[in-house]
Amino acid sequence: MSTQSPELVRAVDALRAMVDASVKQGLEKLPAERELADRLTVSRNMVRRGLEILEGEGLIARSQGRGGGAFITAVTESAPVSPTLFDAHERKLERDLNAIKGIPQMLAEQGFVATTRVLSESVESASNGIATALGLRDGAPVISLLRLRLADGKPLSLERMFLDAELFPDLLDHSPIGSLYALLQSQYGVTVATAEEQVEVVEVSRQVARLLDLKPWSPVLALRRVSRRDDGTPVEASIDLFRPELTRLIVRTVVGEH
Template sequence: MAGAWSAGGGYRSAMLLLEHVHEALVRLAGELADRGESRLPTERVLAERLETSRTTVRKALERLEEDHVIRRVRGRAGGSYLTAATRQTPPDGARPLCHGHSILRSLNTVKGIPEILHEQGFRDGTTVISAGLVPATAGIASALGLAEDGEVVALKRLRHADGETLSLERMYLRPELAGLLGTEMKSVYRTLRVRFGVQICVADEAIEIATLSPSEGALLDQPAGTPVLKLERTGYDQRGRAVEYSVDLFRADRTRLHVRSQSPVTPRRL
């Protein structure tokens, strides 16, 4: 019985993994269609980005082909192609800055950058520039509900998507989370959840256009003065306690924002 249960558990895990990869490829196909592109990355590249096997990727692609989302071509010039990729021509004066490697940043959910990138088929990367305990400024102390003469955990990180810079992040956490400094500090949300039992459940975010300073531009490989998306965020845990205050600078040519709004009026059938 134990062996049968284990086999059944392994089968369920494999099916859940296949479903996750299939959903990621569906999202990727939608992104490519929006950008007017028609060809998916190779199986090897997709497997690396999604951190899974080529066999799982191949099965997920087979499902996309069965649903007529893609067509697969054999041979040296072969690959997986969208069946209905269309390029939308924007009106004059409203051309987007995003190029072919843009990331969709949803404001409807609370997720870390590595999770967002994996879901969209990108390979994530993180460079930790600095990490340590620093004195809390008045603004940071106010956001986290701390005394101004205390310390906070300060992280400065550079994010990459497929090896290209994406964002520059400054994150500040409550001092009792200083144990985080002994970790790799790449997926902080996951580490907080797994090692510290802290789940970021709610995030208040303010978004505005800013320009890069010379030092910020050097890190993001962009000229000083380049417009970026500045996201100021306060994250709250499952107890409603402010545990994170962050200021992120996202490259405007690589980031698209998405938000879903709903009227408070409940629709009725007439």
């Protein structure tokens, strides 16, 4: 240990403490290297060297590839579904699927610093899927909004929204667009009343991975949404891609009488 730098000694001691705490909580895996580096305020290379030392001591076992990471060897075999899943170990955006709110509003309400990067705002021809969702003919002009959402400076989600260009003329004159729903209500008298969302896990391309600060082909949460007015008229069709390790989906269900 005397040949190790003070920074490495500090990192190893901190990692050992994290392993001890994880064992007590029944956690089987340490966070990803990027998160460990942020927590310990050291470089990822220093974290990697520290993990190598812990692996040599038999405290962890590392594996590569999707689903890999640093697994804690001392954790005893637990129930198939651990009750520790109810413990809030990490701070995440709670994406309420029962509420029609924009991401900036959700982030602000939950104490995050919300930032939006507008990547593109344009008019294009609707694909078959978007035309069907908005009740338009194939190739009809639609407004396309591509935005990157950040929480506390970290990329959180990439969203692409589509709206009927004929229904909302001159919408892009208000660029950059902040709260879309507020703009639709104030400028066009359109209020979103309902929204249907479908959630699935997809793998991201290299371009999307670069924007979300992920490895290519990483899994993300994909939310496809169609929002409507009271009369059922489609207002917006969108696709939101969320980093799963930063997002928690919330659904509230009312159980009827039996």
